[in-house]
Amino acid sequence: MTSDDLIGSLEEAVAASPDDVALRAHLAELLLLAGRRSDVVPHAAHLLHLDPRSAAGRALMLQALDETESASTPPAPAMPSDQPGSGFDWRAAEDELGGLLPPMFAGSSPERSEVGAHDVESAGITLADVGGMEGVKKRLNAAFLAPMRNERLRTMYRKSLRGGLLLYGPPGCGKTYIARALAGELQARFMAVSLADILDMWVGNSERNVHELFETARANAPSVLFLDEVDAIGHKRSRMSSDVMRNTVNQLLLELDSVSDSNDGVFVLAATNHPWDVDAALRRPGRFDRTILVLPPDLEARATIWQMCLRDRPVSGIDVRRLAKLTDGFTGADIAHLCDSAAELALMDAVETGVPRMIGQADVEAALKEVRPSVGPWFETARNVAMFANEDGTYDDLLRYLRKHRRL
């Protein structure tokens, strides 16, 4: 195996296990030996991210940067472009990494701390990568992208860019994926904050942490700040017993208002499965005043999801269109689960017979008999919302969907 082959294999292994320190350090050493010092930088940065006191990480970073500077190689995206020419400014590096990791509460475990609440990444996908879901794309375009891209039309129609966008719908229907694709469309960096990150960050100095989150987004503008499960952070304050969380919601409101006022390239998106639990203040004009319902994928989207799920598996004789038809009402997560179940059936068969075989249509259809769509309970509540809590028409699109699919 050549050095490049070995590096290629290791890169794949590191991509599969990004937090494997030994593997990453080994890869970085090989890259160093191969003279690809600029490629070492992100790996060394990641090692320091995982363990700021890592001696190996420091050594690798030092060697990589020395050479990088002298060879004037463009810096890796994760590193600042104004690195000092000689030596390594550890304070600056610490600050840089510090911007990515929020202050943690006392007693948090090292594993949890490694989850970067403020990780900024490139989106990597655009809306063209989202299969089907034309209705959602159209709404996104009208509510967000078209006014954003057409400054003249925006001025002419006096369309404001104020406010964020709230994606809502049953769990597992691709809200996060769509938000990421939207960031890709805007050629903006993507910052996703999930429930786990929120839970980590709000205890202690919660208001400051929320502020830092927005500051990081502003520093990385243009960026899309995506608040996943926003009902967890922006829950109705009347139902909250904790003052800490009330203050966090207040801070979130403040930050949203300031984002709107300064309009400095930070686009705030949020997603929730329970929009009816989100504090009303967050839904007011200028905040999350535009909502888009993200429903279980349509036929086209299901076909794409099936293709993606089966792409890296040994399959034979699979009729994706038929599967897409059979899985009406299934979410993307359900389809992924179906793929796993089908693979499990083929695997068990292979174990029993001792002869490995491909995953076939029969396996998937057998799995289909066992797995039901997971959105049932969500629609039960959604039905009540559409019927009894829709006086202002907020959930008209949901009502239309429920009527069309005879769920009312």
Add this chain to the structure above:
Amino acid sequence: MTTYGEQARVEHLLSIRRGTEAVAEATRLLARNPDDAEAVRLLALAHDVAGNRAEAVAWSRRAVAAAPDDHRAHVLLSRTLRGARAFQEAAEAAYEALRLAPGDASAASSYAVALSDAGHPREAEWAARRAVELSPTDPASHLNLGYVLHRVQPDAARRAYEECLRLDPANALAIQNLGALKSKSSPMEAIDKFAASLAVDPSHDIARENLSRTLNRRLWIILIITVFTVQGIGRTDTPEAGPAVAGALALGLAAAGWTWFRLPRTVRRAWLPLVLPNLAGKLRPFAVTGAGLAVSLGGCAWIELAPAGAAGPMVLVVAGVVVMAAGLVEMVFASRDHH
């Protein structure tokens, strides 16, 4: 000892009713603090919120074993036992909580509810009033007082619910309970309350069920009274029978129309989904009986109009009676299952 941050995370998840996530977080918390009684209690509470009844009872027992002097653990055990319908044991657990913390309103409230469920309304009322004395500004105390008085003193229960709503206007349970109180005396008002409760908390299945049942009952009563009246008048051989039948039908329609326009707009918009699923589900015996009755009465009316000896009307009457009997039998069995 668990840290403030770790506990607060679980408590926050519990306060926003994220049961599954709370179970995961509380399990992690307990794994890191295996000897901590508070972690055990939080895990039990998380299972309770997640609807895992057996686990909730098991972990509540462990919480009590880990902290036998903590009244909150006994309150929780009482609550989970009530969920498992072990009412007597629930009352005993709540009694222990109150013994440990005689000045704690939640212990008194818990004891009151457990006693009420165990069939001791007078003692339950005493405990519930004690809870209100201990915490007069807590909506939950008034809600629980209303709950224990619901069947025995409806007027006092109504006042308790109203006080709860004065303190917390968005208390969906109090609104729904007020509706339940009114369901017989004032069904339209009850429907209004159930709909309002659902608007506040759409995840509240009991309110929807009650709304559906009340609406069904109302519509069936109108239908049956109309059919009986028309039939009764139709049987008379007087020349005025025709206009009288028309008048009865008009009155029936007017009653239906009056009911319709008094319904909240939200209910009017969605009356069919509220009526139909229940007729095919929990109210099926009622619907079958009513349908059988309507068919047999229709057959009777036909007999009056058809030539003597015609078989069709008789077949209709017999079929209606058979359907009605089947509905009544199902109703009896359903009632036995329910008990």
